[in-house]
Amino acid sequence: MLLSINDEGDNAWFELSPSPYCAILPVCFEGFVVTWREMEADMTQYDPAILQKYADRLYVQANTIILIWSAAGILVGGLAGYFLGGSTMSNSTAMIFWIAIGGVLGFAFGRERAFGLKLRAQTTLCQVKIEENTRAHP
Numbered sequence: 001m002l003l004s005i006n007d008e009g010d011n012a013w014f015e016l017s018p019s020p021y022c023a024i025l026p027v028c029f030e031g032f033v034v035t036w037r038e039m040e041a042d043m044t045q046y047d048p049a050i051l052q053k054y055a056d057r058l059y060v061q062a063n064t065i066i067l068i069w070s071a072a073g074i075l076v077g078g079l080a081g082y083f084l085g086g087s088t089m090s091n092s093t094a095m096i097f098w099i100a101i102g103g104v105l106g107f108a109f110g111r112e113r114a115f116g117l118k119l120r121a122q123t124t125l126c127q128v129k130i131e132e133n134t135r136a137h138p
Helices: 048-084 091-134
Strands: 002-004 013-018 032-036
Touching: 048 091
Parallel strands: none
Antiparallel strands: 002 013, 013 032
């Protein structure tokens, strides 16, 4: 059975054929195996601008995550200083000490997470450059 996607007889179509191997094959629909014929006209076109936007967003997330982790570290450090302070130091000195420790630890955790995001962005940009350099030039 042949099922056309558009009525104008364009090259975009797929074939449905009954198959007893539907339990084995990965692409099945109600007892039919779907076989796609890919045509150049109907394929999604490559757009490097989308990958550039993705890399830009990853960099924004990376910079934001450093601030968020630093703020969370300062907050947790402040709470720790409030509840743990007063044993050997004055209360305000303990607060400042724990806030500084929390801020530094939060910054370190945030920087490590940001590194992973920046690495993903750089990998994406590298893939764009590879495609750009290997594309057939007219």
